[in-house]
Amino acid sequence: NSSIRLAQVERHYVQGESRLTILDHADMEIRAGEMVALVAPSGAGKSTLLHIAGLLEKPDGGDVFVNGTSCKGLDDAGRTDMRRSSIGFVYQFHHLLPEFSALENVMLPQMIRGLPRKVAADRARMLLEYMRLGQRVTHRPAELSGGEQQRVAIARAVANNPYVLLADEPTGNLDPLTSNYVFDAMTALVRQSGVAALIATHNHDLAKRMDRAITLRDGKIIDHVLV
Numbered sequence: 001n002s003s004i005r006l007a008q009v010e011r012h013y014v015q016g017e018s019r020l021t022i023l024d025h026a027d028m029e030i031r032a033g034e035m036v037a038l039v040a041p042s043g044a045g046k047s048t049l050l051h052i053a054g055l056l057e058k059p060d061g062g063d064v065f066v067n068g069t070s071c072k073g074l075d076d077a078g079r080t081d082m083r084r085s086s087i088g089f090v091y092q093f094h095h096l097l098p099e100f101s102a103l104e105n106v107m108l109p110q111m112i113r114g115l116p117r118k119v120a121a122d123r124a125r126m127l128l129e130y131m132r133l134g135q136r137v138t139h140r141p142a143e144l145s146g147g148e149q150q151r152v153a154i155a156r157a158v159a160n161n162p163y164v165l166l167a168d169e170p171t172g173n174l175d176p177l178t179s180n181y182v183f184d185a186m187t188a189l190v191r192q193s194g195v196a197a198l199i200a201t202h203n204h205d206l207a208k209r210m211d212r213a214i215t216l217r218d219g220k221i222i223d224h225v226l227v
């Protein structure tokens, strides 16, 4: 039972006469509770892969399955619904809304889905406490450290209990000590929630601590052995 599966996914970019193949009948599968490192040099297609897995971009061929459901036949509204209900995103820069408190930032995705304010607030508080931010709920992003901001962003990403968590260099902007702390918090949350996590990182030490690593080669998604 995979939480996210790419089946024979194709993605090409056409520039004038030339055609650049990023994904060539690529397959990938991540199970619930699994943490997978995405390791590849820049330009290899990591963002493209994350965008396709996150239903932000349509592949030119193949299909993406979220918790076993094919996304091929979905129209834009269907893809947006699926993304909002089933997929969480974390970026290198937190992208929190500056005018809102930590609590409100984590409430927002739940409110967009139509959950009552009280339910959203209770869950946001629980997630922030889990991320050891219980003393920071009323702080705005600018009043938080870089590591705290990223932990709020991670709490927000899982606010709607997604099947899939996609992270693009989530610790790329942090010093090594803070990176470790944020990574530990993220790991605990992944294990506790059973979300399937795909985490792009250039941090070799963090990649080694995940269940396995993948990379992109000749348009295929393949296992990557970290030594």
Ligand code: ADP
Pocket (backbone or CB within 6 Å): 013, 014, 015, 020, 022, 040, 041, 042, 043, 044, 045, 046, 047, 048, 049
């Ligand atoms: P990464 O995230 O690993 O740096 P990307 O997925 O952003 O890689 O890009 C992979 C390759 O595809 C790069 O060579 C990039 O220049 C190219 N590319 C990305 N987006 C486009 C686009 N919209 N049009 C043309 N080429 C693109």
Ligand code: ADP
Pocket (backbone or CB within 6 Å): 056, 080, 083, 084, 089, 112
């Ligand atoms: P919202 O619910 O705020 O309208 P969407 O449903 O459009 O957001 O997108 C869901 C998630 O995908 C959000 O975390 C948003 O930041 C992210 N996102 C939306 N568009 C893009 C994009 N072009 N590139 C990267 N991330 C995006």
